[in-house]
Amino acid sequence: MTTEAHTVEDSRYEAVSSRDARFDGVFFFAVSTTGIYCRPSCPAITPKRRNVSFHRTAAAAQRAGFRACRRCRPDAVPGSAEWNVRADVVGRAVRLIGDGVVDREGVAGLAGRLGYSTRQVQRQLNAELGAGPIALARALRGHTARVLLQTTTLQAAEIAFAAGFASVRQFNDTIREIYAATPTELRAIRPGRNSAGHGGSGIPLRLAHRRPYAADRMFDHLAAHVVPGVEEVIGARGTRTYRRTLRLPGGAGVAEVGERPGAGGWLECRLHLTDLRDLTSATQRMRRLLDLDADPCAVAERLGADRALAPLVTARPGLRVPGAADPHESAIRTLVGESAAGDLVAAHGEKLDAPSGGLTHLFPRAEDLTGSGRPALRALAQALATGDLVLDPGADREETERRLLRLPGIDARTAAGVRLHALGDPDVLPPGDPAVPPGADTGRWRPWRSYAMHHLWAAAADPGGP
Numbered sequence: 001m002t003t004e005a006h007t008v009e010d011s012r013y014e015a016v017s018s019r020d021a022r023f024d025g026v027f028f029f030a031v032s033t034t035g036i037y038c039r040p041s042c043p044a045i046t047p048k049r050r051n052v053s054f055h056r057t058a059a060a061a062q063r064a065g066f067r068a069c070r071r072c073r074p075d076a077v078p079g080s081a082e083w084n085v086r087a088d089v090v091g092r093a094v095r096l097i098g099d100g101v102v103d104r105e106g107v108a109g110l111a112g113r114l115g116y117s118t119r120q121v122q123r124q125l126n127a128e129l130g131a132g133p134i135a136l137a138r139a140l141r142g143h144t145a146r147v148l149l150q151t152t153t154l155q156a157a158e159i160a161f162a163a164g165f166a167s168v169r170q171f172n173d174t175i176r177e178i179y180a181a182t183p184t185e186l187r188a189i190r191p192g193r194n195s196a197g198h199g200g201s202g203i204p205l206r207l208a209h210r211r212p213y214a215a216d217r218m219f220d221h222l223a224a225h226v227v228p229g230v231e232e233v234i235g236a237r238g239t240r241t242y243r244r245t246l247r248l249p250g251g252a253g254v255a256e257v258g259e260r261p262g263a264g265g266w267l268e269c270r271l272h273l274t275d276l277r278d279l280t281s282a283t284q285r286m287r288r289l290l291d292l293d294a295d296p297c298a299v300a301e302r303l304g305a306d307r308a309l310a311p312l313v314t315a316r317p318g319l320r321v322p323g324a325a326d327p328h329e330s331a332i333r334t335l336v337g338e339s340a341a342g343d344l345v346a347a348h349g350e351k352l353d354a355p356s357g358g359l360t361h362l363f364p365r366a367e368d369l370t371g372s373g374r375p376a377l378r379a380l381a382q383a384l385a386t387g388d389l390v391l392d393p394g395a396d397r398e399e400t401e402r403r404l405l406r407l408p409g410i411d412a413r414t415a416a417g418v419r420l421h422a423l424g425d426p427d428v429l430p431p432g433d434p435a436v437p438p439g440a441d442t443g444r445w446r447p448w449r450s451y452a453m454h455h456l457w458a459a460a461a462d463p464g465g466p
Contacts, residue, residue, distance in 0.1 A: 009054055012027055012029065012040075012054050013029075013049055013052060015040045016029050016040050016042075016046060016052070017046050019040065019041045019042070019043065019046075020040055020041060021039075021040070021041035021210070021211075021265075022210070022295070022297045023040040023041075024039040024040055024041050024074075024077040024078070024210070025039070025077040025078050025079055025080050025210075025293075026040075026080050026082070026295075027040070027054050027055065027056055028040075028054070028055045028056075028057070028058055028060075028061050028074055029052050029053070029054050029055070030052070030053050030054075030055060030061050030064065030066040031047045031051050031052060031066075032051045032052075032053065033047070033051050034047075035065070035066055035067055036066060036067050036068070036069045037055065037058070037061035037062075037066040037067070037068060037069065037074060038069040038071075038072050038074050039069075039072050039073075039074040039077050041072065042069055042071060042072035042074070043071065043072065044069070044071055044072070055130055056128065056129045056130055057129045057130065057131055057136065057139070058074055058075050058139045058143075059129070059130075059131035059135040059136045059138065059139035060129055060130030060131040060135075061074075062131075062135070062138075062139055062142075062177070062178055063130065063131050063135050064130075067177075067178060067179060067180040068178055068179055070179070070189065075139065075142065075143040075146065075178070076143065076147075076206075076208055077208060078208045078209055078210055078292055078293050079094075079098065079287075079293040080293070080295075081293055081294050081295035081298065081426075083095055083098075083293070084293060084294070084424055084426055085426055085427070085447050087396070087397050087398065089114055089116060089120075089121070089124055090124055090125060090128050090129070092114055092393075092394035092395070092396070093110060093114060093121060093124075093125060093133065093394065094129075094136070095393035095394050096110055096113060096114070096392065096393055096394035097110065097133055097136050097137050097140065098140065098280075098284050098393070099280075099281055099284050099285075099392070099393045099394075100137075100140075100164065100249075100280040100281045100284070101113065101392075101394075102133050102134065102136075102137035103137055103141070103164035103277075103280065104249060107121065107122070107132075107133050107134060110133055113390075113392065113394055114394060121133060137164070138174060139178070140164075140280060141163045141164045141165055141174065141280075142163075142174050142175065142178045142179075144162070144163040144164065144279060144280050144283075145159055145160070145163040145165070145171060145174070145175060145183075146175070146179065146186060147205060148162060148163065148203070148279070149175075149183055149186050149187040150186065150187060150189065151203070151204050151205065152203055152204070154276075156168065156171070156172075156183050156184075158276060159171070159183070161276065161277060162276030162277055162279050163279070163280070164277065164280060171183070201270075202254075202256075202270040202271055202272040202273075203270065203271045203272075203273065203276075203279065204268070204269070204270050205268075205269045205270070205271065205283060206262060206264075206266040206267070206268060206269070207257070207266055207267045207268075207269050207283070207286060207287060207290065207292055208264075208265060208266045208292065209261075209265055209266065209267065209290075209292040209293075209294075210265065210294065210295055210296055210297070211261075211265045211296070211318065212296055212317040212318030213261055213265070213267075213292075213296070213318045213320065214316055214317065214318040214319045214320060215259050215260070215261050215267065216237065216238065216259070217316060217319055217320070217458065218290060218291070218320055218322060219233065219237075219240050219242060219259045220237075221322050222242050222322065223240070223242075225333075225338050226338070227333065227338055227341045227342050227345060227363070228342050228345070228358070229342070229345045229346065229349060229358070229359065229360045229361040230244060230245050230329075230345055230349070230359065230361055230362070230363050231243065231244040231245075231359075232244075232357060232358040232359060234357070234358075235259075237259075238259065238260065239258075239259060239260055240258075240259040241256055241257065241258050241259065242256065242257050242259070243255070243256040243257075243356070243357060243358075243359060244256075244325060244359070245352065245356075245359050245361065245362050245363070246278075246282055246285060246325060246326070246362075247326060247350075247362045247363065247365075248273070248274070248275070248278035248281055248282055249275075249277075249278055249281060250273075250274060250275025250277050250278045251273075251274030251275050251278070252274050252350075252352060252353075252362055253271060253272060253273045253274060253278060253282050254271070254272040254356050254359060255269065255270070255271050255272075255282060255285075255286050255325070256269065256270050257269045257270075257286060257290065267290065267292070269283075269286060271283070271286075272356070284393075285324075285325040285326070286325060288323040288324060288325070288393070288424055289322065289323050289324060289325040290320070290322075290323070291320035291321050291322065291323050291424075294320055294321070294426070294451075296317065296318045296319075296320075298448075299313075299448045299451045300313050300317065302444075302445065302446075302448050303445060303448055303451060303452050303455065305444070306440075306441070306444055306445065306452075308437045308440060309445070309452055309455060309456075312455040312456070312458070312459050313455060315459075316455060316458055319451065319454055319455060319458065320451075320454075321420070321421075321424075321426065321450045321451055321454050322421060323421060323424040324421050324422045324424070326363060327391035327392065327393075327395075327422040327423065328365075328366050328384050328391060328422075329363040330391075330418070330421050330422035331380065331384070331391055331418045331422045332344070332363075332364075332366070332369070332377070332380065332381070334414060334417040334418050334421060334422065335376060335377060335380055335409075335410070335414055335418075336374070336377060341363075344363075344364055344369065345361050345363060345364065346361075348364035348368040348369060349361030349362055349363060349364050350362040350364070350365075365385075366380075366381045366382075366384035366385040367381070367385045368381075369381035370382045370385055374409075375408055375409055376407070376408060376409025376410060377409075379407045379408050379409060379410075380407055380409075380410065383403070383407060388403065389403050389404065389407075391418070391422050391423065393423075393424075395423055397419055397423050397425050400418075400419065400423065401415050401416075401418075401419055404418060412430075412431045413430050413431060413432070413433075416428050416429070416430040416431065417430065420450055420453075425450060426447060426448055426449075426450045426451065427446055427447040427448065427449045427450060428449060428450045428453070429442055429445075429449040429452075429453065430453065433453065433456075435453065435456035435457055435459075435460050436453075436456065437456075
């Protein structure tokens with residue numbers, strides 16, 4: 001091992017020794033004497049250095065033969081913010097795997113979306129993450145299955161297929177290998193919460209995030225940009241619930257998320273799905289919408305070093321950048337605005353089989369808008385419908401922006417808005433934005449310029465603040 005590698009591992013061991021939660025999800029450590037892997041903040045006694053190995057992903061630790069710790073549940077930590085920042089093939093692949101592409105389309109489908117051969121994708125993921133696409137998807141399926149076992153009363157066979165397993169036997173084998181327990185034994189270890197079935201009560205989940213998380217600011221944004229029929233925010237500030245419809249591969253869904261963060265660093269979520277196999281996709285979409293994989297400490301460290309931004313960062317700790325539950329919907333809304341989006345829903349949205357509170361429609365498909373009388377909307381809808389413009393989690397952000405700018409009626413600010421929200425790019429600086437202080441060295445804000453802009457916009461909207 002090189003001196004540099006020794007230094008990195010020594011730093012990681014220091015994080016483990018101090019139980020530093022900032023590194024949860026950034027790496028995992030495994031203990032050779034117990035055969036268990038943990039998150040850095042695990043409260044158990046710190047193992048001796050010689051018995052510890054480090055892994056970039058939970059999948060890599062599992063591939064090396066280690067079982068998930070039942071105490072710290074390392075499979076439940078937020079994803080590394082690195083995958084949102086990185087625009088290379090590895091970052092794009094991880095985002096697509098999280099969206100369930102491997103489960104739906106296989107490794108060949110993943111490679112096709114990335115524009116690489118399956119062999120190239122396998123090699124790059126194994127080299128950087130210690131696990132290939134199948135192992136990464138398998139780890140995600142295992143986590144989904146554990147959540148369902150411990151939070152619902154669904155039958156094992158239902159859970160197996162909802163989590164993406166091809167068979168009950170594969171499901172049983174994976175659970176035993178990852179958690180050293182049978183599904184029945186794992187179900188008995190409930191984290192002290194009520195269980196629920198499928199149907200009217202939905203599937204309860206905890207969406208983990210790194211603290212601090214400015215939930216009030218996120219829900220203020222969601223409430224201010226509601227599209228009637230597709231979204232609603234109910235309740236008083238501090239205890240609000242955001243609800244929205246989702247167009248998923250297997251059918252329609254409804255998601256609802258509570259504003260009040262849990263003590264352990266999560267938001268309570270409930271999903272109502274037509275097809276249980278959409279669970280992973282629905283969960284990841286809500287995570288992207290709420291920006292739950294962000295690293296607020298890294299953002300604050302970089303932006304807080306700027307004299308103009310430092311007081312804003314201090315005043316609004318944990319401020320997030322709202323993303324998109326549906327990238328196509330987000331792009332269309334960015335182009336036409338919320339008011340016109342509501343008109344589109346009323347005219348072209350697909351009605352739910354049964355209304356759910358104020359939720360009555362799914363947002364229109366791009367195909368439904370290709371005959372629009374607005375040239376810019378028509379061009380965008382046609383590009384999305386034909387696949388000339390791709391806005392999935394693994395999209396090449398630079399190429400997407402170039403293609404957007406070639407469409408009639410799409411200017412640089414609109415393209416930046418699509419990149420910011422629909423693609424979840426953390427490093428977008430809209431051109432000519434008046435909120436940017438004159439003479440600001442915006443290059444120093446990289447790779448978190450999207451967060452810098454949201455701090456500046458929040459300050460502009462609150463003149464009495466810093």
